Amino acid sequence: MEFERVEFGKTYTSPLTPEEVNHYSRQLVLPQFGVEGQIKLKNTSVLLVGAGGLGCSAAIHLAGSGVGQLTIVDHDRIEASNLHRQILYRSEDVGRYKAEVLVERCSRSNPLSRMAPVALCTALTTENCLELVRNHAVILDCTDNVYARYLLNDACVLRGRALVSASALKFDGQLTVYNHQGSVCRRCLFPDPMALQAQSCDDNGVMGPVQFLG
Numbered sequence: 001m002e003f004e005r006v007e008f009g010k011t012y013t014s015p016l017t018p019e020e021v022n023h024y025s026r027q028l029v030l031p032q033f034g035v036e037g038q039i040k041l042k043n044t045s046v047l048l049v050g051a052g053g054l055g056c057s058a059a060i061h062l063a064g065s066g067v068g069q070l071t072i073v074d075h076d077r078i079e080a081s082n083l084h085r086q087i088l089y090r091s092e093d094v095g096r097y098k099a100e101v102l103v104e105r106c107s108r109s110n111p112l113s114r115m116a117p118v119a120l121c122t123a124l125t126t127e128n129c130l131e132l133v134r135n136h137a138v139i140l141d142c143t144d145n146v147y148a149r150y151l152l153n154d155a156c157v158l159r160g161r162a163l164v165s166a167s168a169l170k171f172d173g174q175l176t177v178y179n180h181q182g183s184v185c186r187r188c189l190f191p192d193p194m195a196l197q198a199q200s201c202d203d204n205g206v207m208g209p210v211q212f213l214g
């Protein structure tokens, strides 16, 4: 399995290289961030589940900012109907695994990351979820289904990880952080997954944000 490539807890303590200083210069000059912030980012690891519209935006910004380890999990392949909002994919990518293409785009955007981003072209399951969550510091829920959302939530509670959860449908978006410094988890707010009338982008549509510019 590719999980061995994830090295949570391995601390990188060297000062920034000249290439890194150049690459990150615009955020390094922010006094609230600086070299200390950059090294914190370099030492952290993010598990991103779901390489759709939410995952594309999150992944490329995390990679660009210098997150040290990024693992992207998605078993879906790119479809033509994804391209209007999943903006890192191109028409020639249709049929390829989303996680694989997204990792390629992140690597090209920032070749300086501490570890190369990892693509896991597999579904999130009860077998792999706990281990994946344990091996990362921050967990991003960019999925589109109730099962994966509760699976991630429960794993984050068991492993003591913060869960950053987002969703988009029609013209709306939501962003929530669960299980962070004593805050509630998804199950505290919505105890019964079966009671949720979850809607999907496939059935109900979702607007690509770029179109609003017109």
Ligand SMILES: [Zn+2]
Pocket: 184, 185, 186, 187, 188, 189
């Ligand atoms: Zn809870």
